[in-house]
Amino acid sequence: MRKIVYKRFATDISAANATYSKKFDLDKNIKRVLGLQLTSERPDLLFYRGSQRLEINGDELYPEGYDSRLLQNGLDVPIDVRFADLGDGVLSGNGEVKISYRDADATLAAFAAYSVALILKCEIE
Amino acid sequence: MELLRKYRYIIFPLSIEECDGSFQAFEIPIPANVRRIVTVMLTNNYSGANPWFGKLALQSQDENDLFLLTDLFRDDLAYPGKINMTGFPDGPGISGYRSKAFPVNISGDTALICGWVKVSDGVSCNLKIYLRYEQVEEPFGNETETESQKEEKP
Numbered sequence: 337m338r339k340i341v342y343k344r345f346a347t348d349i350s351a352a353n354a355t356y357s358k359k360f361d362l363d364k365n366i367k368r369v370l371g372l373q374l375t376s377e378r379p380d381l382l383f384y385r386g387s388q389r390l391e392i393n394g395d396e397l398y399p400e401g402y403d404s405r406l407l408q409n410g411l412d413v414p415i416d417v418r419f420a421d422l423g424d425g426v427l428s429g430n431g432e433v434k435i436s437y438r439d440a441d442a443t444l445a446a447f448a449a450y451s452v453a454l455i456l457k458c459e460i461e
Numbered sequence: 462m463e464l465l466r467k468y469r470y471i472i473f474p475l476s477i478e479e480c481d482g483s484f485q486a487f488e489i490p491i492p493a494n495v496r497r498i499v500t501v502m503l504t505n506n507y508s509g510a511n512p513w514f515g516k517l518a519l520q521s522q523d524e525n526d527l528f529l530l531t532d533l534f535r536d537d538l539a540y541p542g543k544i545n546m547t548g549f550p551d552g553p554g555i556s557g558y559r560s561k562a563f564p565v566n567i568s569g570d571t572a573l574i575c576g577w578v579k580v581s582d583g584v585s586c587n588l589k590i591y592l593r594y595e596q597v598e599e600p601f602g603n604e605t606e607t608e609s610q611k612e613e614k615p
Contacts, residue, residue, distance in 0.1 A: 384506070401472050403504045403589060423467050423595075442506060 341366070343456045347437055349381075352447035355438045362431040362458070369426045371419030371457040372397075374407040376450055383408060384445035386452065389436040393429030397422065400436065404452070419457050428458070468499070471592040475578065482582045484516075489574040491522075491567060495594045498574075499564045501529060502591040515580035517590075521565070522573040528565045564595070 345360040362369075369392055376382040386404030390397045398407075409418045437452055473489045501519065519529040580586065 395467070397468075399470055399472060401474075401589070402470065402591075405504060406502060406591070421468075426467070 339460050346453045348451045357436045360433040365460045366428045366458045367461045368459045375453045378450035381450045384442035391434040392426045467596045473590045475588040480580045484577040484579045487576045497564045498594050500593045504589045506587045518577045520575045
């Protein structure tokens with residue numbers, strides 16, 4: 337029977353109009369990444385200001401400039417569809433997750449320090 | 462051997478300055494390895510606080526028929542063809558335009574997707590049009606050969 341775990345990786349955004357690149361390591365027992373989503377304690381800033389490039393196991397999932405809002409959820413979203421579909425899953429391989437998040441000015445969201453959390457839905461062995 | 466299905470994206474930025482209510486034409490370059498577009502998404506950044514509406518149409522370069530003609534940002538959330546910004550209320554698990562028109566197969570000679578967009582009078586905004594396509598490959602990173610690669614081999 338397939339076992340699912342959720343892994344959370346957070347990045348602090350401390351300055352406006354900057355790019356934040358971070359690398360995270362998946363646990364060795366993670367076989368495949370099935371889905372992902374982005375959250376923040378300031379969902380408005382993430383929505384209007386954020387974009388990112390995301391790579392797992394050397395494989396680019398989302399290119400530079402991919403708006404963060406496309407990976408966010410609202411309260412009305414059913415629980416079962418809150419994760420972005422990665423097709424048949426991404427092999428964890430070397431276990432490296434790389435995110436390059438860019439904060440950019442937006443007229444509807446003035447900057448204040450916030451954090452961005454990447455949540456991965458993973459299958460373990 | 463199990464094949465892994467992966468999604469890739471073409472992101473096309475499109476700026477509209479004080480739209481006069483008419484359609485603005487654009488062309489999206491298509492990489493040679495794109496064979497099937499599975500969905501279309503759209504985001505926008507604009508400073509206006511009032512709701513506004515528009516239309517988006519997409520057509521393959523060598524096809525006569527539009528494969529997408531839809532309203533944008535309608536208030537009626539039940540409208541099946543609406544392209545929305547996603548995130549509120551739709552989430553990433555069900556984002557994108559969904560209809561019987563998709564997936565759209567791209568012929569080997571197609572190098573462009575032709576498009577037309579219009580928004581409400583006087584609106585200025587920065588749109589991003591996302592074309593999501595499938596890439597099928599064998600495990601261990603061996604990508605499926607494209608037709609042009611097969612033709613190049615003696």
